[in-house]
Amino acid sequence: MSKLTTDQLHFIDTYLKNSGVQYTDIRYEMTDHIACALEEQEGDFMENFKRNMAQNKSQLLLQSKAFGWKASRRAVKHFFSVLLSWYAALLFLILSFISYKAVSLYGVERVGETMYVVFSGLFLTAVFITLKGRITADRGYSVAFKALTVPCLFIYVFQIVVNPLRITSPYLLAALINSFYLVFILAVFVNYIVLTKKYKARYAA
16 A cells, blocks of 8 residues: 555544544554554555454554653654754854853843743743643643653753852853753753644644
């Protein structure tokens, strides 16, 4: 059989959703798995699908955690590709320069208060996106939400406990650490946006 059409992929996704697989990213991985199996078979799509589900549905649904891990590996791999990219490195250098100059001009306390507001805003934004997604009809994403909120929470708490702006000398070290925090969180948001766009694009016309 040739590559499945968008309508056929959507059919599989809807079937999995009606079968109790609530999270979009988990269904994405499971749909991929089913589609690969069907594309290796000759004949009518619907007949092959019904036969495949009759034989494998119960086992497939029991393996949802394994598909979750697969989605997690995909998310982590993409996150590091963003974090280690040239544009992340360039942003890090720019933010380090701005942070160093800000501390020199306005002092540690004022910059520290500003950074606390920035980190708090980013963390609350991540929480809002997750909570909003959880209450939607399809409950949104499992792995993508965790990939957004967990790193933000870690950096938020770590920034409070190990505040780099407590380092009074040299200011450059504080600026570098603070800039890394910011780039890390921004990479988390970029990763979330790219992943969710990828899931949504699967069924685009």
